[in-house]
Amino acid sequence: VEVRLDYLKDPQQSIHARWDRLPLPVIATCRGKERGGLFDGSIEEEIRILENAVHNGARFADIDYRFAKPIAGAEVIGSFHDFRATPADVDTVLSRACASAAQIAKVSTFVNSWDDNRRLLDLNSRQWPKPVIVAGMGEIGQITRVIGPARGSFLTYASSANASAPGQMTT
Numbered sequence: 122v123e124v125r126l127d128y129l130k131d132p133q134q135s136i137h138a139r140w141d142r143l144p145l146p147v148i149a150t151c152r153g154k155e156r157g158g159l160f161d162g163s164i165e166e167e168i169r170i171l172e173n174a175v176h177n178g179a180r181f182a183d184i185d186y187r188f189a190k191p192i193a194g195a196e197v198i199g200s201f202h203d204f205r206a207t208p209a210d211v212d213t214v215l216s217r218a219c220a221s222a223a224q225i226a227k228v229s230t231f232v233n234s235w236d237d238n239r240r241l242l243d244l245n246s247r248q249w250p251k252p253v254i255v256a257g258m259g260e261i262g263q264i265t266r267v268i269g270p271a272r273g274s275f276l277t278y279a280s281s282a283n284a285s286a287p288g289q290m291t292t
Contacts, residue, residue, distance in 0.1 A: 123278065124179070126151040127160035132170050141178025148181040148198065149174035156185050157202045164188050171195075186218040186226065199223025203230040204258065207237040212244060219250050225275055227254035232262030241265045245272035 126132045140147040152158025171182040175195040186199030199221040207230040218226035252275040257265035
């Protein structure tokens, strides 16, 4: 279960939430506005909020790969998001995410064509030094979310209510 702490009115209030009471592993995410989220604080504040979430039982912490650092007790997901397009060098971006301090690398990009889907799915078929998550955003990109895990993506994302990314399917 991904918990989007940046969607809370005051993400700082989440520091007392007990995530280990949920029956599934929790991915804590607090994404700043500059990185496509809703949090209006510094990257240092994001990291503190994520550290508290891990201290309270979150198993994973998702943070931009450029700022990823180890968090004791969690697997860090070093992520990259592009809400407009799939970059021509998306493989290089995933390589950089793999080279970060994160234990898991993630790219999530907006898919504007079927060729973008092909390139994203191709990333899953390659050998990477760590687990990777590849997710296409937008209606055309939904196929990457459906078949990604069968192709090697560590996990996929769906929403129980309102989608937190364009094209994210709801259950």
